Amino acid sequence: MIENHSAAVLEAITFNDDGLVPAIAQQDGSGEVLMMAWMNTEALRQTLATGEVYYWSRSRGRLWRKGENSGQIQKLVEIRLDCDSDTLLLLVDQKGVACHTGRRSCFFRALRNGKLETIAKVEVDPAALYSSKE
């Protein structure tokens, strides 16, 4: 259930010197860890107000609604906070793939036999994901 009141969680969070907090997105139900990105207060407010997950893009220096161009949105199911109040766990319902490479999870490389191996297949052509350009 999504809350319109972000005060309780905003007050509790310890943001870093850049005003950001890391947010881990996990698929509700399956437990799959999809990605990790950063939120500022505005990203969190928008997420709680709309029920769709917003992050702060450090590379682009702007708010970013996950899937705004690709359509691969994240519906928020629940927000959890850790014991140090400096990391968020977002339970989400990920539409399609989370990774810009077209894979379900961003964590698609594993250290095996001394090498980084790609362990997940591309499910959607990235060119199709970003045909409207991101």
Place this chain on the structure above:
Amino acid sequence: MIENHSAAVLEAITFNDDGLVPAIAQQDGSGEVLMMAWMNTEALRQTLATGEVYYWSRSRGRLWRKGENSGQIQKLVEIRLDCDSDTLLLLVDQKGVACHTGRRSCFFRALRNGKLETIAKVEVDPAALYSSKE
């Protein structure tokens, strides 16, 4: 399977300006997200060399073997790297509880009904966990 060769993953990682990378610990099998902490190159090397997870404690400014005092160690199952090469996902086998509060996961507070609610019970008395002092 644990690798003694850390070169492949060390070379691939983009560490932040402090020489750190965030590492998400997830229980292998259940998918439960246990905690998020930080690693530097030495933490990663020790983790790969020993098969037990080491982090860099930012508050204490030193290497920290998870469970070194409490006995609640993390056996490494696999290390994964995300698409931006700046976040690690550690599949682990957590002995006992991960959180210093005595709860299984550090993410034991959830935003529900506009309030942060504690959603996990204390499984081990923290006083017992740290009787030898951490």
